Amino acid sequence: MLPKGPYDPNKTEKEILDYWLENDYFKPEFRSEQKLSTAYVEGADKRETYTNILPPPNANGNLHLGHMSGYAYQDLMGRYNRMKGKAVLLLPGKDHAGIQTEVVFEKVLEKEGKTKKDMGRKKFYEECYKFCMENSETAREQEKNLGLSADFDRELFTLDPKIVKEVLQTFIDLYDDGLVYRDKRLINWCVRCQTALADIDTEYKESTGKLFYFKYGFTEPDPYAVEIKNKYAGEEIEVLVERNKGMKYKNKEGEEFKWEFDYYGSIPNETNPADNSDLDVILIGFDDLEVGDKVKGKTIGLMLRLDKDFKLIVINPDNSEVKLDEELDKHFHRFSKYFAGVHIRLFDEYPDDKYYNLGFILATTRPETKFGDTALCVNPKDERYKDWVGKEIEVQTLIGNAKLNIIADEIIDPEFGTGIMKVTPAHAPDDWDIAMKHPEVLPEKQCIGFDGKLNHICGKYEGMKALESRQKLEEDMKKQGILVNLNGKYKNRIQICERCKNQIEPLISHQWFVDTDPLKEKAKQLVKDDFTNIMPEGKENVYLNWMDTPEDWCITRQLWWGYRVPVWYKIQPKEFVTETGEVKERFGEDIMHSMKDYKEYMKVQVDDPGDKWVQDEDVFDTWFSSGQWPVVTLLAKDGDFEKFYPTQIMETGWDILIFWVTRMMLLCPYKAKSYLLRDDKNLDLTDKEITPFQNVYLHGLVLDREGVKMSKSKGNGIDPFKMMHEFGTDALRLSFVIGNKVGQNYRLYEEKIESFRNYCNKIWNISKFTLMNIGDEQVQNFDPDEIGNNMEKDDKKMIKHIDKLIENSTRNMDNFNFGVVAQELYESIWHEFADVYLETIKPRIYTKDRKGNPINTSDEAQDSRKAALWTLWYCLDKYLRLLHPFIPFITEKIWQEFPKKEEESETLMYAKWPN
RNA sequence: GGGCGGUUAGCUCAGUUGGUUUAGAGCAUUCGCUUGACGUGCGAAAGGUCACAGGUUCGAAUCCCGUACCGCCCACCA
Numbered sequence: 001m002l003p004k005g006p007y008d009p010n011k012t013e014k015e016i017l018d019y020w021l022e023n024d025y026f027k028p029e030f031r032s033e034q035k036l037s038t039a040y041v042e043g044a045d046k047r048e049t050y051t052n053i054l055p056p057p058n059a060n061g062n063l064h065l066g067h068m069s070g071y072a073y074q075d076l077m078g079r080y081n082r083m084k085g086k087a088v089l090l091l092p093g094k095d096h097a098g099i100q101t102e103v104v105f106e107k108v109l110e111k112e113g114k115t116k117k118d119m120g121r122k123k124f125y126e127e128c129y130k131f132c133m134e135n136s137e138t139a140r141e142q143e144k145n146l147g148l149s150a151d152f153d154r155e156l157f158t159l160d161p162k163i164v165k166e167v168l169q170t171f172i173d174l175y176d177d178g179l180v181y182r183d184k185r186l187i188n189w190c191v192r193c194q195t196a197l198a199d200i201d202t203e204y205k206e207s208t209g210k211l212f213y214f215k216y217g218f219t220e221p222d223p224y225a226v227e228i229k230n231k232y233a234g235e236e237i238e239v240l241v242e243r244n245k246g247m248k249y250k251n252k253e254g255e256e257f258k259w260e261f262d263y264y265g266s267i268p269n270e271t272n273p274a275d276n277s278d279l280d281v282i283l284i285g286f287d288d289l290e291v292g293d294k295v296k297g298k299t300i301g302l303m304l305r306l307d308k309d310f311k312l313i314v315i316n317p318d319n320s321e322v323k324l325d326e327e328l329d330k331h332f333h334r335f336s337k338y339f340a341g342v343h344i345r346l347f348d349e350y351p352d353d354k355y356y357n358l359g360f361i362l363a364t365t366r367p368e369t370k371f372g373d374t375a376l377c378v379n380p381k382d383e384r385y386k387d388w389v390g391k392e393i394e395v396q397t398l399i400g401n402a403k404l405n406i407i408a409d410e411i412i413d414p415e416f417g418t419g420i421m422k423v424t425p426a427h428a429p430d431d432w433d434i435a436m437k438h439p440e441v442l443p444e445k446q447c448i449g450f451d452g453k454l455n456h457i458c459g460k461y462e463g464m465k466a467l468e469s470r471q472k473l474e475e476d477m478k479k480q481g482i483l484v485n486l487n488g489k490y491k492n493r494i495q496i497c498e499r500c501k502n503q504i505e506p507l508i509s510h511q512w513f514v515d516t517d518p519l520k521e522k523a524k525q526l527v528k529d530d531f532t533n534i535m536p537e538g539k540e541n542v543y544l545n546w547m548d549t550p551e552d553w554c555i556t557r558q559l560w561w562g563y564r565v566p567v568w569y570k571i572q573p574k575e576f577v578t579e580t581g582e583v584k585e586r587f588g589e590d591i592m593h594s595m596k597d598y599k600e601y602m603k604v605q606v607d608d609p610g611d612k613w614v615q616d617e618d619v620f621d622t623w624f625s626s627g628q629w630p631v632v633t634l635l636a637k638d639g640d641f642e643k644f645y646p647t648q649i650m651e652t653g654w655d656i657l658i659f660w661v662t663r664m665m666l667l668c669p670y671k672a673k674s675y676l677l678r679d680d681k682n683l684d685l686t687d688k689e690i691t692p693f694q695n696v697y698l699h700g701l702v703l704d705r706e707g708v709k710m711s712k713s714k715g716n717g718i719d720p721f722k723m724m725h726e727f728g729t730d731a732l733r734l735s736f737v738i739g740n741k742v743g744q745n746y747r748l749y750e751e752k753i754e755s756f757r758n759y760c761n762k763i764w765n766i767s768k769f770t771l772m773n774i775g776d777e778q779v780q781n782f783d784p785d786e787i788g789n790n791m792e793k794d795d796k797k798m799i800k801h802i803d804k805l806i807e808n809s810t811r812n813m814d815n816f817n818f819g820v821v822a823q824e825l826y827e828s829i830w831h832e833f834a835d836v837y838l839e840t841i842k843p844r845i846y847t848k849d850r851k852g853n854p855i856n857t858s859d860e861a862q863d864s865r866k867a868a869l870w871t872l873w874y875c876l877d878k879y880l881r882l883l884h885p886f887i888p889f890i891t892e893k894i895w896q897e898f899p900k901k902e903e904e905s906e907t908l909m910y911a912k913w914p915n
Numbered sequence: 916g917g918g919c920g921g922u923u924a925g926c927u928c929a930g931u932u933g934g935u936u937u938a939g940a941g942c943a944u945u946c947g948c949u950u951g952a953c954g955u956g957c958g959a960a961a962g963g964u965c966a967c968a969g970g971u972u973c974g975a976a977u978c979c980c981g982u983a984c985c986g987c988c989c990a991c992c993a
Binding site for chain 1 (some may be wrong): 916918919920921926927928929930931934939940941942943951952953955956957961986987988989990991992993
């Protein structure tokens with residue numbers, strides 16, 4: 001008998017959980033003596049295995065709703081497969097989560113007034129390990145409370161010695177196979193975290209900044225420009241209006257465009273000292289002019305162009321309305337778009353000859369990287385700069401003169417800025433690529449250090465933080481006449497660290513990289529050939545697209561928390577920047593070695609080679625280890641790999657498809673292969689044997705009521721444990737699943753969970769009603785044939801309905817349509833079974849009327865009653881089985897009281913899925 | 916710039932290889948109900964041109980083409 005009153009989840013769950021755990025039901029090795037149990041095995045266990053290596057949550061904090069929703073899916077699939085007769089292994093774990101944990105733990109230390117540096121590497125590692133172990137314990141309890149039927153004795157931490165051993169071995173294998181290498185390269189550097197980051201560990205943020213147009217002016221003033229300046233500065237002159245609005249020009253592609261300007265003229269009867277033609281004049285502040293008019297104005301400045309076609313700027317002194325800044329800005333942009341190196345000098349602002357030099361105008365958002373420029377680059381098709389390509393120029397900078405090559409590359413967009421770019425290979429990814437393509441461009445001239453400050457090659461700016469120096473540079477460039485224009489509201493996107501949100505500084509440094517090309521090929525093919533199937537289907541494209549990006553994977557991080565790289569150097573390598581900004585690494589005798597030469601100074605092995613050898617300071621990217629998770633977890637216990645690999649499913653959120661699933665698909669097939677070939681190099685392995693999982697099920701993210709992703713910082717999260725306490729774990733689990741489909745985000749709020757609490761209570765009451773009416777009857781032992789003969793129309797209809805439901809449910813479970821299954825069950829049990837069937841049979845099953853007089857006493861009525869009771873029993877039996885994967889606690893509790901055949905499984909967990 | 920998803924009742928969402936039905940559920944709304952499992956309930960009601968426009972079909976929310984709007988991911992912006 002079930003207790004009276006509404007369903008009490010808190011009490012029941014504890015009782016049922018203990019029951020499950022005490023009996024080792026969560027272990028794949030569980031065997032039962034009961035013949036109807038799916039764990040009943042005669043002789044050796046030859047049950048098919050079903051394995052799900054669970055995504056390990058980060059060991060640095062509490063579990064949240066997102067974790068819980070994943071567990072709900074993982075567990076329901078596990079329980080379903082258990083009921084289908086498979087030996088089910090759900091293998092739990094906890095992730096050390098490298099950089100994230102280091103950041104979190106540093107904050108913990110900060111509160112205690114301690115720092116990482118004070119503690120030292122060893123102590124820090126130990127303390128952080130302890131911190132993670134404590135958190136893991138809490139998380140483990142929470143996982144258990146959710147009813148997650150995982151084998152907790154097999155739980156692993158990513159820094160567990162057994163795991164570490166295998167992860168390091170993978171690195172060594174990759175090295176031996178030439179798939180990892182050490183290289184000096186431009187990487188994303190987080191100045192706050194003091195580590196390199198892979199592209200994927202960075203984000204972009206919208207920002208409004210300044211776009212600086214500055215001049216790389218030639219070292220000598222242009223004599224003609226000086227001559228014009230000296231002749232006309234401040235003069236009143238008469239100008240002949242030459243042309244009017246709408247003159248047509250041809251642009252660099254040969255297309256005609258309309259060059260709109262206001263007024264334009266020439267100085268009659270004068271000789272241009274530059275080339276003996278009339279000197280062109282830009283007129284500002286004159287109205288309604290006609291060609292042929294003569295006007296008087298004051299010369300206020302000179303527009304200089306790289307091709308020496310100078311233009312004098314003349315303003316109408318009588319027009320007080322003219323806004324000079326706007327007018328000049330307009331002209332600057334018009335001219336710079338079509339002509340090389342246009343800039344404007346105002347006679348009174350720039351009286352000295354030295355300002356009248358020619359030079360290139362460049363646009364940049366990061367003037368502080370100027371000191372690292374090693375070339376100028378233009379588009380090869382750009383007519384404006386064609387003649388300059390291949391030449392070397394000497395230009396003025398804020399800290400002295402510099403020589404720069406002018407090169408051409410398709411990557412340059414002629415439309416951007418002035419169509420000419422400064423190449424700063426040590427501080428910008430595109431520039432680095434250009435330097436790699438053009439051997440004449442020096443790639444390494446670093447002017448910003450790992451501390452994010454300008455270094456010694458920046459002269460008086462040394463020691464300033466990159467961002468701080470920008471203001472100072474702006475002032476100085478203005479003072480020296482180098483800044484020719486400034487767009488103060490330029491919108492761009494800045495790259496930031498995913499973890500700490502500080503701006504990324506691209507820097508050159510030595511790191512270890514995985515040559516991903518061959519691994520990506522394999523990973524792509526495994527999915528294309530359906531050895532691994534990704535759900536939802538649409539995400540397969542995302543996966544394949546990522547596999548097509550050619551970039552190698554930077555796997556070293558300059559942290560303390562993680563797997564220390566198993567590489568030893570003869571003398572500790574230390575990066576430094578030479579007098580000229582070149583990045584070097586100190587190896588023994590201060591020599592830069594090629595990769596081949598490295599080997600003399602470097603050993604890749606786990607054990608310490610002894611004196612004079614120092615271990616690499618770096619640790620591996622956390623994804624390098626979690627990317628091997630399905631293999632290394634199974635290698636931790638003897639025989640597991642052989643038994644459980646490849647696994648059947650990887651269930652995780654779609655948001656980490658790129659982060660994690662891709663990495664597993666890169667490393668697991670490789671790792672599985674290299675493990676299997678350890679003893680027998682000639683083994684012939686099939687793709688089916690090495691792929692880590694047959695299916696990838698990507699669940700949606702949990703959103704709040706408004707459709708916004710739940711997060712700590714927004715404070716819109718729901719505490720799953722509060723929900724479990726208030727409404728029951730089954731209700732919470734159901735709320736993740738019901739009416740939801742693969743890959744789709746879904747909104748969650750209390751009322752939803754509450755409604756499933758009500759549903760559980762309904763099931764409770766239906767069961768109470770059923771058991772109460774069955775009473776002492778041995779329904780389970782009734783002869784179905786005899787009952788069939790006595791059945792009435794309602795019974796048959798109900799049986800037919802439930803048979804159809806079973807068929808649908810099984811098909812949908814197999815097709816991963818769990819939301820549909822749960823919803824159909826919901827509607828069936830409530831609106832068919834309870835609302836209709838239960839009500840119609842009441843008159844048949846009661847033995848007494850309202851007054852207590854016996855009824856239904858005739859043989860015929862008794863037969864009919866038995867048929868109804870049997871049907872009740874039959875249906876509830878099926879419902880309990882079908883519902884169990886979704887709401888395990890309440891169904892198990894009812895199952896315990898439910899009339900069962902003698903050989904039936906004692907636990908619903910191993911009761912057969914109906915068919 | 917490349918890709919993906921969504922658009923169905925007031926709100927949140929299902930709709931399972933096109934057809935069992937008048938397109939369903941939950942929440943909210945209205946009316947009624949101490950009916951012997953359940954008020955965490957029961958009975959009833961109201962609420963939808965399935966984004967828009969075309970096509971395929973005996974038949975379309977479902978398949979195809981296009982449009983609009985919303986959301987997301989990736990790449991790039993000197």
